[in-house]
Amino acid sequence: MMQKGGYLLNxxxxxxxxxLSKIGAFYASRAASSAQEACEPSAYSSGSDxxxxxxxxxxxxxxxxxxxxxxxxxxxxxxxxxxxxxxxxGNIELNPSAGVLNYGxxxxxxxxxxxxxxxxxxxxxxxxxxxxxxxxxxxMCMPSPSIDQFVDGVKQTALANRRWIPxxxxxSLYIRPLLIGSGPILGLSxxxxxxxxxxxxxxxxxxKNGLSPLNLYIEDEFHRATRGGVGGVKSITNYAxxxxxxxxxxxxxxxDVIYLDSVxxxxxxxxxxxxxxxxxxxxxxxxxxxxxxLPGITRKTVIDIARDHGYxxxxxxxxxxxxLDGDEVxxxxxxxxxxxVGSITYLGKRVEYKTTGxxxxxxxxxxxxxxxxxxxxxKKGWFLQIE
Ligand SMILES: Cc1ncc(COP(=O)(O)O)c(C=O)c1O
Numbered sequence: 001m002m003q004k005g006g007y008l009l010n011x012x013x014x015x016x017x018x019x020l021s022k023i024g025a026f027y028a029s030r031a032a033s034s035a036q037e038a039c040e041p042s043a044y045s046s047g048s049d050x051x052x053x054x055x056x057x058x059x060x061x062x063x064x065x066x067x068x069x070x071x072x073x074x075x076x077x078x079x080x081x082x083x084x085x086x087x088x089x090g091n092i093e094l095n096p097s098a099g100v101l102n103y104g105x106x107x108x109x110x111x112x113x114x115x116x117x118x119x120x121x122x123x124x125x126x127x128x129x130x131x132x133x134x135x136x137x138x139x140m141c142m143p144s145p146s147i148d149q150f151v152d153g154v155k156q157t158a159l160a161n162r163r164w165i166p167x168x169x170x171x172s173l174y175i176r177p178l179l180i181g182s183g184p185i186l187g188l189s190x191x192x193x194x195x196x197x198x199x200x201x202x203x204x205x206x207x208k209n210g211l212s213p214l215n216l217y218i219e220d221e222f223h224r225a226t227r228g229g230v231g232g233v234k235s236i237t238n239y240a241x242x243x244x245x246x247x248x249x250x251x252x253x254x255x256d257v258i259y260l261d262s263v264x265x266x267x268x269x270x271x272x273x274x275x276x277x278x279x280x281x282x283x284x285x286x287x288x289x290x291x292x293x294l295p296g297i298t299r300k301t302v303i304d305i306a307r308d309h310g311y312x313x314x315x316x317x318x319x320x321x322x323x324l325d326g327d328e329v330x331x332x333x334x335x336x337x338x339x340x341v342g343s344i345t346y347l348g349k350r351v352e353y354k355t356t357g358x359x360x361x362x363x364x365x366x367x368x369x370x371x372x373x374x375x376x377x378x379k380k381g382w383f384l385q386i387e
Contacts, residue, residue, distance in 0.1 A: 052163055057170040060204030062335060067161035067173075071153040071198040074182065079143035081196055084153050086160050089199060099181025099191030106180040106236040107136040110334045111297075112172040113158035113200075113386070115165045116374045121387040123158060124334075124372070126151045128297045129177065136233035137179055141190040144179060149196075153177065155386050157198040162387065164202045168373065171204040174335070206273075206335040207255055211365075213342025213355040214255040214331065216271065218320065219245045220347060223262035224269060224292075231269070231292040239272075246272050256331075258344065260320060261292065268318040274333030275299040276341075278318055278326040279360045285322070288315040298332040301382065305367050311360065324351045330361035338365040 055065065066089055073084030099105040109129040114122050130150035137144035145153065154175050158165065165173040177198045181191030207214060222245040225231020230238060242257070249257045258276060261267040268287050270276055275296040277286045284306050289295040306313050323329065329341035340361045343352045370376030372383065 052165075052167060055164070055202060057166050057202075060166065060171045060202055062174075062203045062206045064201045065164070067164045067200050067202070069157065069160035070200075071157045071160075072195065073145065073149070073153070074193060074195050075143055076183075076193050081143070081145045081149055081194075084149065084156070084196070086156060092195075092197070094182060095184040097184040097186055099183060099185045100236070102185070103181070103188060104235070104237040105140055105142060105191055106178065107133060107140055107142070107234050108179070108236060109133050109177040109234060111154060111175050111177070112203075112334060113165050113175060114172050114372055114383075115168050117168050118374070120374070120385055121158065121162060121165060122372075122383040122385055123151075123154060123175075124384075125297050125301070125382050126154045126384060128300070129154070132234065132295065132297070133177065133179060136235060139230060139233045140235055142179060142181060142194055145196050150177065151384075153196065153198045155384075157200050158386055161200050164200065166202050166204075171202060173200050174203040175200045203335070206333075207339065211337070211339055213340045213353075215253070215343045216256055216258050216329075216341055216345070217249040217252070217254040218258045218260065218323075218344060218346040219249070220260070220265070221245070222259075224259040224272075226262050227291065229292070232289060232294060234294060242272050254345070258323075266319055268320060268323050269293050271331055274331040274336045274339075276323075277302070277330050277332065277361075278323050279328035279330070280322075280326050282310070283312045283314065284360065285314045285316060285318050287318055296333055298334055298337070301368065302332050302338060302364055304380065305364050306360075309363060309367070320346060324349075326353060328354050328360055330364075338368060 068089055069086045070089045071084050072087050073081045075081040094101060109132065111126050111129045112124055116122065127147055130147040133150060134144045154177060157175055158173060161173060175198060179194060179196050182195040183191040183193030185191050205211065224238065224242050245257045256271045258271050259269045261269055268276060270293045275286060275293065277284055286299065287293055303313050324344060324346060329344065331339050331341060338361055340355045340359060341353055342355050343350050367376065371378045
């Protein structure tokens with residue numbers, strides 16, 4: 001676990017605190033201190049804190065471990081976000097009538113920073129997260145940061161917290177950009193002010209059993225998305241409603257839930273926080289991103305890799321029978337990477353899939369990890385070097 005003394009020591013070593021932040025009053029520090037200090041982004045360019053934080057890198061899991069700084073910027077009526085700045089990581093203060101608290105006006109993203117053997121630090125396709133946030137913001141009637149502002153905020157957050165980027169092969173720094181209606185509003189309408197905030201946490205595997213095969217449950221009572229709804233964007237309102245199905249499935253020993261479409265109750269949509277692929281022979285099928293499922297960045301990347309490897313990839317409606325009849329099934333997502341599915345249970349019937357020997361998911365995973373670690377050429381420029 002992180003040690004307080006080490007944290008403070010590194011914090012002092014790696015920073016030069018400036019004056020009280022203009023928006024600092026908006027945030028309360030982690031220690032509930034009244035001091036609200038912000039730091040100039042340039043304070044981190046010296047690279048003085050390359051040393052890794054004090055943490056058990058071998059047992060990271062996927063839980064919040066506070067890092068040192070978060071990036072914050074706000075915008076009001078003109079829809080333009082002011083120059084962002086790094087604040088010490090900590091609680092934020094919101095008006096009780098903030099749009100996000102009352103009406104769920106908020107979206108988020110998830111991306112990762114990796115450390116390579118040679119010490120290089122990389123982000124994975126942050127521009128794609130920026131584009132997705134813009135699309136989601138539009139759907140939720142929110143202004144969004146420009147692509148450059150978004151990528152800059154992610155980059156600054158990663159660099160400011162570089163000592164929390166795990167050693168190669170141990171995990172990554174999960175980076176969570178958040179866009180919320182922070183201004184007060186009582187009658188239902190878009191909030192008068194928005195906050196774009198980026199925080200991070202070192203993570204290992206998302207699922208408890210690492211990359212071992214998942215046991216999924218097809219939900220036949222609850223749905224995740226509806227036609228014309230917001231299933232296709234990363235709205236915060238998509239996640240609490242699936243907790244019921246998820247916790248129920250977990251309590252029965254399943255790893256996650258697969259949702260079917262709410263109209264026919266027949267077509268595969270996705271899992272709680274990842275996209276799903278079905279393999280049959282040389283064919284790989286996955287549902288189209290036509291509004292109900294999240295257009296995953298890992299999904300898009302995996303489709304590219306699979307096509308390059310000569311698989312026939314189809315984005316089309318996949319009936320549940322076809323899912324159950326697949327040779328292999330796997331899930332993709334920033335948090336989970338590419339993870340094989342060992343079994344799926346539907347209406348009391350359990351179907352098992354190939355997970356050992358030469359599998360398609362392992363083939364695709366090896367390629368992605370090869371590029372991520374720098375062992376294979378990054379021909380498509382997916383990894384952005386930040387240091
Ligand atoms: C509902 C949902 N589907 C799919 C994904 C995978 O998307 P990505 O590969 O961009 O992480 C996520 C995670 O972001 C998600 O929350």
